[in-house]
Amino acid sequence: MDGAVRTLYVHDVDDAAAVPPGALSESDELVVETTHSVQEGLDRLSRDTFDCVLSTYELPDENGVTFLRHVRDFDSELPFVLHPSSGTERVASEAISADVTEYVADDFDKAADKCRQLVDHIVEAATSTPNDIEAKVRELTEATDDVLWLLSADWEEVLFVNSTYADLWGHSERALRDDPTSFVEAVHPDDRPRAEAAMDSLVDGESVDIELQVDPEEEFRRRVSVHAEPIFDRDGSVVRIAGVSRDVTEERARQRRLEEEKRTVDSIFDALPDVLYTFDAEGYPLRWNEQLEAETGYDADELEEMYVTEFVPDDETETIAESFRAVVEDGRTVTVESALERADGERVPFEFTGAPLRDADGNLRGLTGVGRNISEQRAQQRRFEAVFDNTYQSTGLLSPDGTLLEVNRTAAEFASRDREDLIGEKFWDASWFRTDETAHPIAMEAVETARNGEFFRDQLTIQAGDREAVIDLSMRPVTDEHGEVDLLVAEGRDVTRLFQREQQLRVTNRFLRHNIRNKLNTITGHAKLAAEHDDRRLRPAVDTIVEAADELSATAETAREIHELISEEPEPRTVDLSERLDRALATVRNRHPEAELVVQKPESLAATALPSVHEALAELLEALLEHVTTDHPAVDVEATADDDDAVVTLSTPDCRLPAAERDVLTGDIEIRQMRHARGLGVWHVYWQVWYAGGTVELTDDDVQVRLPAD
Structure with missing residues (x-):
C-alpha cells in the first residue's frame, strides 16, 4: 500500500481511557477520521472507503465485537483492529471468533508507547496479506486455553476451531470436522437434550449461554461453559455461528467448596444464641444471623436498609456512633453495654462487641461483631445485689488465694471505706484486721481452711472504722462442677452488743x-x-x-x-431531758431531804436517750451525795444544749468520787474486770448512757452526762 493508511476510528467520546484521535493523527502513516457509535461507523463505511477500522470495545449503542460482526456481514476482508480500554480473555475470544484482524490489549506502560504501537498495529493490519492475517489469527487463537469455533449456519461445516478443542471436550478435532454435531457425543447424557436445544436456538438466531458436563474419558467430570452467537448477513439471516467454550471445572469446584463452607458457617451462625453481624464502612448491614431477626422483630428486607444507630434507642445513638467510628476509623476493637430497641419499641439490655472487618489484602471493609442479650444476666445481677447488699451482715467474695473480689455495702460501711478500695486486697490485709495482733493470723487461717475445702468459724475483735468490734467470722468454700474450690464466701456478723x-x-x-x-x-x-x-x-x-x-x-x-x-436490745428514742431531770430530782429530794439542789435548765430540751434515763440521773446524784464530805451537801444541776449534744452537768466542790466509780462511769474499766465500786448503781448509769450513744465525762468538781441531741 502506497501512502498513509486511511483509518476510521470509532470510540465513545466520553471514554477518557480511549486514545485521543489527535495523538494518532500526529503520525504521518495515518489519516484518521472519527465516529462515536456503531451506527455512525456503519454509515461511514457504507459511504466511504477506508484501509482499516480501529474500534474500542465500549461504545454508546453496542460494543466493539458486535460492530466487528456487522462489518464482517458485508466485508470479510476489511482490516479491523479492536483496542479495548480494559479487555478480558472472554472479549479477546469473542473478537477472534468474529474474525478480528488485530486484538491490541491495553497493557502499555506509557501513553507515548501506547500510541506508537497502536499506529504500528494499524499499519501492519492494513498492509498484511490474507495469509499473514490468517497466520496471526491462528497464532492468537492457539495462545488461549478457550476453545474458539466458527460453524456454518446449518451445522454442516466447521469453518474454524482451535486445537484446544480435543483436550477440553475429550473428542477429536477430526471427528468434529467430519460431523460438526458429533460434539454432542462428548456431552453427558443428562445434558444432551439441553445441548441440542441450544443448537436449535442458534439456528433460530438466538444467543446461547449454557454449561455442560463433558469428556467421557474423564467420566464427564469436566464442566464447560459455552457462549455462542449467531452471525447475520444484511438480510438478517444466520450465515455462521461463532462460539467460545471455557473450562470452568475448577471454578465450579471452588464455588461448591465456598457454598459448602458458607452453609457450614451459616449453620454455625444460626445455631449460636448470640446475634452475629457485619456492617460496611458506611454503617449498613452486610450479613447477619437469624438471631438478629428474632431479637429485633425486623425481617431481612427491613434490616438491610437500617443504619447502625437505628438498632438502639435515641439516648444510646451517640454511644453506638462513637464506638462504630472507633472501629472503622481507628481500627480498634470495642465492647459497649447499651440497649437494643425492638421493632415494637421494647428496650432490651445488650452487650455489643465490634472489631475491624478486613479483606484479603488487609483493607478495612467495615465492622464485624457479636451482640449478646444480657437481660437474664442483669436480672441475676439485680437478684444477687438484692441479697448481697441488703443484709445486715458483712459479706465478701474471695478468690482461693484470699484476694477480695467483691464486698457488700455493709462490709464497706463497717470498714468506713469505699468498696472499690477494698476490692483487690488480700483478705487478711484489709483494714478490719490491722489493729488486733491476733486478728491478722485468724483471717489467714480462715482463708487457708476454706481453700482446703473446710468450713471455718471463729469470734475475734477487729477494727470497724473508728471503733473496735467483735465479729462472728465464717469462711465457706464454693466449688465448681469438678469439685475444685474456685470461690470463698466470707461472712462477718457484728456481735459486739451481744458480747x-x-x-x-x-x-x-x-x-x-x-x-x-x-x-x-x-x-x-x-x-x-x-x-x-x-x-x-x-x-x-x-x-x-x-x-x-x-x-x-x-x-x-x-x-x-x-x-x-x-435483757433486750434497748431502743433509744427522743425524750424531753428537762422533764426526765425533774423526775430524777424529785426522787433524790425524797430520799435526801437534807441536800440542796440548785437547778438551771430550759423548759424543754430534746435528747436521744432511753426512756428510763431519769433513773440513771437519780443514781448519779445519789452517788455524788454519798461522797459529800460536809453536813449540808449541795449540788449544782445544769441542763444545756452544746453543739450536737444535750448536756447535764452536776457540780459539787465537796465531793470526790472514788477511782473505781470514776473508771466505771467513763468506761475506762473493762466490763469483765471485777472492781468493788459503790455497787450496781454506777454501772446502771454507765449502761444507760452507753446504750443511748452518749458519754460520761468527769473533772475534779464536775460530772457531765452528754447525750445526742435530737
Whole structure:
C-alpha cells in the first residue's frame, strides 16, 4: 500500500481511557477520521472507503465485537483492529471468533508507547496479506486455553476451531470436522437434550449461554461453559455461528467448596444464641444471623436498609456512633453495654462487641461483631445485689488465694471505706484486721481452711472504722462442677452488743453473788447474836441487820432494773431531758431531804436517750451525795444544749468520787474486770448512757452526762 493508511476510528467520546484521535493523527502513516457509535461507523463505511477500522470495545449503542460482526456481514476482508480500554480473555475470544484482524490489549506502560504501537498495529493490519492475517489469527487463537469455533449456519461445516478443542471436550478435532454435531457425543447424557436445544436456538438466531458436563474419558467430570452467537448477513439471516467454550471445572469446584463452607458457617451462625453481624464502612448491614431477626422483630428486607444507630434507642445513638467510628476509623476493637430497641419499641439490655472487618489484602471493609442479650444476666445481677447488699451482715467474695473480689455495702460501711478500695486486697490485709495482733493470723487461717475445702468459724475483735468490734467470722468454700474450690464466701456478723451484754450480765451476776452473799452473812451473824442475848447490847446489832437488809433490797432493785435494761436490745428514742431531770430530782429530794439542789435548765430540751434515763440521773446524784464530805451537801444541776449534744452537768466542790466509780462511769474499766465500786448503781448509769450513744465525762468538781441531741 502506497501512502498513509486511511483509518476510521470509532470510540465513545466520553471514554477518557480511549486514545485521543489527535495523538494518532500526529503520525504521518495515518489519516484518521472519527465516529462515536456503531451506527455512525456503519454509515461511514457504507459511504466511504477506508484501509482499516480501529474500534474500542465500549461504545454508546453496542460494543466493539458486535460492530466487528456487522462489518464482517458485508466485508470479510476489511482490516479491523479492536483496542479495548480494559479487555478480558472472554472479549479477546469473542473478537477472534468474529474474525478480528488485530486484538491490541491495553497493557502499555506509557501513553507515548501506547500510541506508537497502536499506529504500528494499524499499519501492519492494513498492509498484511490474507495469509499473514490468517497466520496471526491462528497464532492468537492457539495462545488461549478457550476453545474458539466458527460453524456454518446449518451445522454442516466447521469453518474454524482451535486445537484446544480435543483436550477440553475429550473428542477429536477430526471427528468434529467430519460431523460438526458429533460434539454432542462428548456431552453427558443428562445434558444432551439441553445441548441440542441450544443448537436449535442458534439456528433460530438466538444467543446461547449454557454449561455442560463433558469428556467421557474423564467420566464427564469436566464442566464447560459455552457462549455462542449467531452471525447475520444484511438480510438478517444466520450465515455462521461463532462460539467460545471455557473450562470452568475448577471454578465450579471452588464455588461448591465456598457454598459448602458458607452453609457450614451459616449453620454455625444460626445455631449460636448470640446475634452475629457485619456492617460496611458506611454503617449498613452486610450479613447477619437469624438471631438478629428474632431479637429485633425486623425481617431481612427491613434490616438491610437500617443504619447502625437505628438498632438502639435515641439516648444510646451517640454511644453506638462513637464506638462504630472507633472501629472503622481507628481500627480498634470495642465492647459497649447499651440497649437494643425492638421493632415494637421494647428496650432490651445488650452487650455489643465490634472489631475491624478486613479483606484479603488487609483493607478495612467495615465492622464485624457479636451482640449478646444480657437481660437474664442483669436480672441475676439485680437478684444477687438484692441479697448481697441488703443484709445486715458483712459479706465478701474471695478468690482461693484470699484476694477480695467483691464486698457488700455493709462490709464497706463497717470498714468506713469505699468498696472499690477494698476490692483487690488480700483478705487478711484489709483494714478490719490491722489493729488486733491476733486478728491478722485468724483471717489467714480462715482463708487457708476454706481453700482446703473446710468450713471455718471463729469470734475475734477487729477494727470497724473508728471503733473496735467483735465479729462472728465464717469462711465457706464454693466449688465448681469438678469439685475444685474456685470461690470463698466470707461472712462477718457484728456481735459486739451481744458480747458486751453477755459480759454485762456476768458482772451483774458477780455483783449479786459478792454483795448479797456478804450482806446475808452480816444479817446471819447479827441475827444469831440477837437470838442468843436479849439485852440492850443487842440494839446495835439489830440496827445493823436492818441497815444491811435495806441495802440488800436496794441492790436487788437496781439489779432488777439493769436486768430489764439489758435483757433486750434497748431502743433509744427522743425524750424531753428537762422533764426526765425533774423526775430524777424529785426522787433524790425524797430520799435526801437534807441536800440542796440548785437547778438551771430550759423548759424543754430534746435528747436521744432511753426512756428510763431519769433513773440513771437519780443514781448519779445519789452517788455524788454519798461522797459529800460536809453536813449540808449541795449540788449544782445544769441542763444545756452544746453543739450536737444535750448536756447535764452536776457540780459539787465537796465531793470526790472514788477511782473505781470514776473508771466505771467513763468506761475506762473493762466490763469483765471485777472492781468493788459503790455497787450496781454506777454501772446502771454507765449502761444507760452507753446504750443511748452518749458519754460520761468527769473533772475534779464536775460530772457531765452528754447525750445526742435530737
